[in-house]
Amino acid sequence: QVQLVESGGGLVQAGGSLRLSCAASGRTFSSYAMGWFRQALGKEREFVAGISWRGFNTDYADSVKGRFTISMDNAKNTVYLQMNSLKPEDTAVYYCALPRASYYYPAGRRDEYGYWGQGTQVTVSS
Secondary structure (H helix, E strand, O other): OOEEEEEOOEEEEOOOOEEEEEEEEOOOHHHOOEEEEEEOOOOOOEEEEEEOHHHOOEEEOOOOOOOEEEEEEHHHOEEEEEEOOOOHHHOEEEEEEEEOOOOOOOOOOHHHEEEEOOOEEEEEEO
16 A cells, blocks of 8 residues: 655745655555646646656756655655755645556656655744
């Protein structure tokens, strides 16, 4: 059974940094891509960043390029999202996600992710 557990969210001032973690279990992690999405209050869930299995490819939403970095540690079955220069508009619940298929990198295609964590709240004050 796949389980994804996010951590690292919190309250931070604009311009600050946070690092989110997502610990995965129930799959051979090294053969799966991972993604981060976020959902602000009253808005649809949107793609933030994605990373292919083994980390060879990464993609970012235009709104976070140059500020956020996704990475993975296969030994720890964990994917990270380093968020720098945070802005109030980054406030949202952040979710990590696992695709339904191994050796497949859906990047920002939300419907291709079949497993989701419970989310972690990030609040950026102005």
